[in-house]
Amino acid sequence: MGASLIRAWVHERHAQLHMKRWMLEFDQPAAERDFRTYDDDNGLRAARFALVVGVLFTTAYGAVDALVLTDGLLAASLIRLALVLVFVGSGLTLRLPVVRRHLQVGSVLLLSLLLLGLGPALAAVGDFPTEYLRTSATITLLGAIGLLRLRMHAVVATIAVFVAVGLTLPGALGGVDALGSHVAPTVGIAAIAWVVAYALERLRRTDFQRQREVEQERARSEEILHNVLPVPIAQRLRTERGAIADSAPSVSVLFSDIVGFTPVSEALTPEELVALLDTMFREFDALCDRRGIEKIKTVGDAYMAVAGLPTPDDDHAASLAELALDMQRTLARLSPTWPSPIAMRIGIASGPVVAGVIGQRKFTYDLWGDTVNTASRMESHGRPHRIQVSAATHALLETRYAFSDPQVVDVKGKGPMTTYYLLGAT
Template sequence: MAEVIRMDNLSQMIPGALPQEKLGDVLRDLETGVAIVALADWRITFENGRFFQWCPPKDDADAPLSDRLDDFKADRARDRLQKNRPYRQSFEVREGARSTFLEITMRSFDGGSDYAVVECRDMTAQKRAEYMLESYSEVSERNTRELQKEKDRVEKLLLNIMPRSVYEEMKDYGTVTPQRYENATIMLLDFVDFTEMAISREPGELVAELNDIFSAFDRIVEMFGCERIKTMGDAYMAVSGLPESSPEHAADMARVALRIRRYLGRRNAAHRQTWNCRIGIATGPVIGSIVGIQKYVYDIFGPGVNMAARMESFSEPMRITMSSETYDLIADDFIVEDRGFHEVKGFGNTELFFLEGEKERTTIRRETRL
C-alpha cells in the first residue's frame, strides 16, 4: 500500500511550496480538485474536498484512482508521467439527470518522483457553451440550407418567365434595361377548337394534358437554344435570336416548329383526344423587357411579334405559315410551299409560305453540329 502523505509533509515534496501551515488550507479551499497519487498503484495519498466530491470512491474508500475514474487509461498515463509529460483525460459524471463534465490533468513531480499531482477541473460550463455553439452552428447551417433552397426555388421560377441573362441582370442591378433586337424570329402557336374543348371536357384533365404538351414544347425549344416567352391560355410563344444573337435564329425556330408539329402528330396517334395546332413564324425587330412592377413578366413586342400573330391567324390546322422575311433566311435549307400574296393587317399585301420540312443535307449538318 502506498504511503499516505500527511499535510505537514506536502511542503517537503513540492519544491518552492508555501509553508506547511498554509499549504493545506490553500489546497482545501481551491475550486479546482487536487489530489496526489502514487504512480506504482494509483493510490490516492492526498485529495482536497473538491476532488473527493467530483471523483468519489464507488465502494471502497481506499479505492485507487484507477477505480474511481471510468475508462482510465492507467498504462498510458503512467508512461507519459514517467517521461515527465502531462496526461489529460475528460469524462462525464452523472448524478440523476444532471451531468458534470470533468477534465483531469496529471503531472509528475520534478526529479523523477514516484508521485503525481492530479488536477481536476469542472468543464461543464465550457461544454455547454460548446454545445450551444454547435447547436447554433447546426441551426445556422440548416437555415442557410433552407435559404439556399428557397433562393434556388425563386431562381427556378424566375427562369421560367425570363431568359437567364435577363435574370442575371435583374439580380445584379435590380432592374432590366429594355433591349431592341433587330433580328429575331418569333413563333406563335394555338390549338384548333380549344374553346369547345374547354367547355366540353373536365377542367383538371384538360389542364393536365395542356401542361404535358407545353412541357414537351419547352424541351424542344430548349434543344435548339430558343426561349419560351409565355403561354396565354392555349397559345404558346417562343423566340430565337435573343437575348443572345444567333445567325441561325430563323433556321432554329423553323426546326422547333417542325418538331412540335411532329410531336403532336405522334401524340394524337397514341391518344383518343387530338390536339391540332396552327403555327405562325415571322422574322423582324422586337423589344424585350420586364413588364410590370409587382407582378412582372418578361415579354417581347414589336413588328416581329405582330407579324407572327398574323401568320398564326393565316395558318391552317397542323400547318406552319411563315413570312417572306423568314423564307428569305431559310429557303435554301428547308422545304417550303408558296401560298401567294395575302392582305395582312398592318403590313399590306404580303407573300406567305407554308413550311413543310427540312432538307436532308441540313438535317445531317445540324446533327453533326449538335
C-alpha cells in the same frame, strides 16, 4: 418529472434541427456530410491561429516554470521546446491532403501528445505542483475545444486522455484520500469541457442549418425567377432599376395555336384540360431548351417563342423552323390522348424586335414590334397542320428547307403579304 421535461425538450429541439435524438449528428447523411466539410474548412482556417496561441502559451508557461521549479528546469524546458516544435510541425502539415481529410483525428492526436507532455512528462522531470500541471492541461483542453472546432466524438476521446492525465499527476495515486482530491477536480473539468463542447458544436450546427435553409430558399427563388425570366434578364433585374429594353436587329418569332380547342375544353373537366395542356407545353418547353430557344409565354392554348434572344443566334430562323417541325411531331404523338381531334397552326416571322421587362409587379419578358405582329398574323391566317412563314423567314431558309409555292395573303392590319408554308428540310 424534471428529467422527463428536459428529455422531451432535448428531443424537440433536435427534431427541429433534423438531428438524431442524443448525438449531435444530422439525421440526413447529405446534411451531415456537408456540415463536416463546412466545419473542417473553418477548422483549418482556425487551426493556424490556434497553433500560434499554443506556441505563445507554451513559451509563457516555460518562463513561469523558472519561478515554480526548484529542480529539473532544464528537462522541463526541453519538453516545452519539444511541444513548441510539435505546434510548428503541425502548422506545416495543415496543407497535406491527408491532414485536411482527417482534421478531427489529427487534432485528437495532437492534443493527446500535448496533454501527455504537460502532465506525466513534466511531472516526471520536475517537482511541479499538481494544480499547476492541471491548470496547464485544462487551458489546453478548453482552448482546443474552442479554437479547433472539435466535434463531440473528438471531444470525448480528448476528454478521456485528459482524465487519464489528471489521475496520473503527482499524488493522485497516494491513497484513497489523495485519489478523491484529484478525481473531483479532474472529472469536474472534464464535465465542463463536455458541456462547452456540446454547446459550441450545437451553435455551429444551428448556424449551418440556418444558412443551409437560407441557401435552399435562395436557390428556390432563383429557380422560380429563372422560370419566369431568362437568366441574363433576371441578373440585370437585380442590379438595374426601371424598365429593361433591348433592341435586336434580327430574330425569329413563333406563335402556335390549337385548332379545335373549344370542343375539347367543353368535353373535359378543368383539371383534365389543364393536365392535357400541361403535358403538351412541357414537351414544347423541353424542345425549346434543347435548341436554345426562349419561351416567351402561353396564352390559353397559344404558345409563343423567340430564337436569337436574349442569347444571340445567327441561325435563329433555322432553330425556329426545327422547333416548329418538332412541335408538329409532338402534337401528332399526343393527339390520340385528347378526347377529340386537334390540329395546330404555326406562324413564324423574322426581323427586328424590341424585348424587355416593364412594370413593377408580376414581371414578364415580352417582345414588341412589327415582327411580333407579323408572326401572330402568320399563325392566325394559317391552316391546321401547317407552318406559315413570312417572306423574310423564307429568304433566310430557302436554300436549306422545302417550301410551298408563294401565296399572297390579305393580312388583317397589314394588307397583302407574300407567305410560304414550310414543308421540311431538304
